[in-house]
Amino acid sequence: MIEDDQILILLQHGDSFFPSGAISFSWGLEMLKNDKVITSISGVESFIECQLLYRWGSFERVVLAHCFDRANDFETVIPVDNLVECMTFSSELREGSKRLGSALLATYSKLNNPVAQQYQTLIQKNHAYGHLPIAQGLIWNSIGLSKTPVLMLSAYNFCISVLSAALRLGLISHIDCQQSLIKLRELISEILTWPIPDVEEIHGFTPFSDIASMRHENSDTRLFAN
Amino acid sequence: MRTCQDPSINSTLHAAMNRQTLSNGPARVGIGGPVGSGKTALIEQLIPIFSNRGNEIAVITNDLVTREDAKRLQQSGLLASERVVAVEAGACPHTVIREDPTLNMQAAELLERKFENLEVVLIESGGDNLASTFSLDLVDYWMFVIDTSEGDDIPRKRGPGIVQSDLLVINKVDLAPYVGADINLMVKEGQEVRDGKPLALTNCKTGAGIQEVADHIINNVLFS
Numbered sequence: 040m041i042e043d044d045q046i047l048i049l050l051q052h053g054d055s056f057f058p059s060g061a062i063s064f065s066w067g068l069e070m071l072k073n074d075k076v077i078t079s080i081s082g083v084e085s086f087i088e089c090q091l092l093y094r095w096g097s098f099e100r101v102v103l104a105h106c107f108d109r110a111n112d113f114e115t116v117i118p119v120d121n122l123v124e125c126m127t128f129s130s131e132l133r134e135g136s137k138r139l140g141s142a143l144l145a146t147y148s149k150l151n152n153p154v155a156q157q158y159q160t161l162i163q164k165n166h167a168y169g170h171l172p173i174a175q176g177l178i179w180n181s182i183g184l185s186k187t188p189v190l191m192l193s194a195y196n197f198c199i200s201v202l203s204a205a206l207r208l209g210l211i212s213h214i215d216c217q218q219s220l221i222k223l224r225e226l227i228s229e230i231l232t233w234p235i236p237d238v239e240e241i242h243g244f245t246p247f248s249d250i251a252s253m254r255h256e257n258s259d260t261r262l263f264a265n
Numbered sequence: 266m267r268t269c270q271d272p273s274i275n276s277t278l279h280a281a282m283n284r285q286t287l288s289n290g291p292a293r294v295g296i297g298g299p300v301g302s303g304k305t306a307l308i309e310q311l312i313p314i315f316s317n318r319g320n321e322i323a324v325i326t327n328d329l330v331t332r333e334d335a336k337r338l339q340q341s342g343l344l345a346s347e348r349v350v351a352v353e354a355g356a357c358p359h360t361v362i363r364e365d366p367t368l369n370m371q372a373a374e375l376l377e378r379k380f381e382n383l384e385v386v387l388i389e390s391g392g393d394n395l396a397s398t399f400s401l402d403l404v405d406y407w408m409f410v411i412d413t414s415e416g417d418d419i420p421r422k423r424g425p426g427i428v429q430s431d432l433l434v435i436n437k438v439d440l441a442p443y444v445g446a447d448i449n450l451m452v453k454e455g456q457e458v459r460d461g462k463p464l465a466l467t468n469c470k471t472g473a474g475i476q477e478v479a480d481h482i483i484n485n486v487l488f489s
Contacts, residue, residue: 060367063355142367145374149402163378207356262329264353264368 041188049188052179053195055203060142061196064135065204065263066090067248070255072208076247080215083205086248087198087219088226094243095197096230098126099172103193105238106176107186110154113161116173119238123170126241129252131265138264140174147178154181187231194227204263291323291383292486293373295362295399295407297426300392302410303436305334306469307478308387312343314479320384320487323348323376325369327358327391334389350376358391359398366403373403384487395424406486408478412437413446420455427455432481433464438473 041049051057068086071077077086102123109115127133141162147155154177161167172193179189202216211219252265296304308324315322324344326334328351335351338344350372354361361369373386388404390397399407409430411419414437420427427433433455441448448466455464463481467474 056364058365058367060365060371062357062360062365063353063368065355138368138371141371145367145371204355259332261332261353262356264355 042185045184045188048182048184049192053192053199055199058142058146059196060139061200062203063264064139064200065208066132066135066197066201066265067129067245067251067255068201068204068210069208069261069263069265070251070258071247072210073258073260074251074254076251077210080211080219083202083210083215084219084222087201087223089245090197090201090248091194091223091226091230094245094248095194096233098241098243099193099197100190100230100233101235101238101241102170103172103176103190104186104235106173107180107189110177110180113158113167116177117161117167120168120170120173122238122241123173124168126243127170129249129265131252131256132249135265136170136172137168140169140171143171143174143178144169147181152178152181154178190231191227194230198223198227207262290377291321291386292406292482293386293388293404294482294486295388295390295404296410297362297390297393297397297399297407297430298410298434299394299415300329302392302412302415303434303467303469304389304392304410305337307410307434307436307467307475308338308389309341309343310467310469310472310475311387311479311482314476315385316343318483321380321382322385322387323350323380323383325349325372325376325386325388326351327354327361327369327389329354329356329358329391348376348380354391358393359396362388362390362403363398363400366400369403385482393426395419395422395426398425398429406431406482408432408434408481410434410436413441413448413451414444416444417441417446417448417451420451420458423458428458431462431485432478433459433462434467434478435464436467436469438466439468439470 077083102119105119106116127136144155144159148159158177162169175193202219205211206216255265298304312322324338328334332351335349338349339346352368352372369388376386377383407430409426435451438448465474465477
């Protein structure tokens with residue numbers, strides 16, 4: 040059960056009004072649309088389901104949970120940040136994760152959050168990367184959220200980021216987006232029941248989006264950064 | 266915040282306060298306006314003026330679909346290509362300069378760290394409608410570029426870009442007679458809806474009026 044005092048914080052961070060930078064990223068969807076691999080709402084939903092099952096659930100979720108639990112121990116967090124850097128093969132996906140992580144840290148740094156300011160300094164000195172699940176774990180811990188809502192928030196934000204990109208790419212309608220979010224609740228809830236493995240066990244297998252984002256690097260026609 | 270009656274003084278004060286409180290680094294100048302109004306051409310004309318003054322400059326573009334504007338500036342020879350950075354707008358050019366300017370701020374900060382003597386960062390918005398405005402967390406000063414061929418009724422349509430910008434630039438003045446646009450009417454109605462804030466007439470193909478635009482930037486955010 041989520042405590043009342045956390046609900047407003049969750050609403051703030053789950054709202055597209057929050058300046059996350061996510062609006063510029065499609066996570067491979069743009070290229071899959073341009074290649075006509077994904078052409079409909081069912082394709083968009085399958086894309087998100089695969090990302091949740093075979094990447095977010097087994098990778099970002101684990102990293103986020105791990106960093107959330109160790110948010111006061113940068114010496115433990117930084118090697119995980121390095122691991123995310125090494126295990127994200129596509130350049131655009133890797134850069135996207137870093138840019139969004141840095142954006143979250145920058146916003147909170149300007150809000151005078153000391154954790155954000157300290158980790159941002161480490162990034163500027165090239166001691167850390169600031170990948171998104173790392174930044175989320177550090178910041179969301181520091182503002183008083185508990186772990187389960189944080190994992191929900193991360194999954195939800197990923198889903199609305201892709202659905203919003205799909206809307207702007209003309210793949211789905213605004214009602215489709217809401218329908219998809221309703222459907223995805225069950226899958227997110229199921230993934231949240233999975234045990235959190237050791238961080239060395241993080242893995243992902245999303246070849247379609249990985250290859251699409253690699254091809255996107257050389258695409259001249261691009262609305263999105265990945 | 267206390268305000269004074271002269272809108273041009275307010276604009277200067279606002280820019281000065283922004284410079285003092287938000288950015289101790291280079292001045293950030295936003296250039297917005299509809300597609301094809303001449304934003305990139307204006308930048309191409311402004312770069313030599315700042316270079317000749319000895320001001321170090323960099324540019325951020327927010328191309329809508331391609332990297333056309335960034336490539337054009339990189340290939341122009343006016344500026345080293347590493348001083349031009351493209352930020353993808355995710356189909357929402359107004360959003361990345363107003364509601365969520367984080368990636369543009371990130372790009373500006375990267376340029377500031379890379380070029381420590383940087384004095385001016387020009388941030389060109391992707392083409393948008395008359396409603397686009399810049400976040401004052403992103404820029405110290407911003408201008409909105411329209412052109413005569415869009416119709417001489419544009420100023421009186423009072424879009425936020427027209428009304429709120431620090432400087433309104435009416436470009437392609439040479440085309441006015443060919444498209445039936447009354448420049449005097451545009452100026453008169455522009456002044457009316459902008460409550461006295463400045464506007465400039467330009468022809469970015471010939472350079473006419475560009476020095477005046479540069480002077481506004483110099484006087485409002487460079488101060489020397």
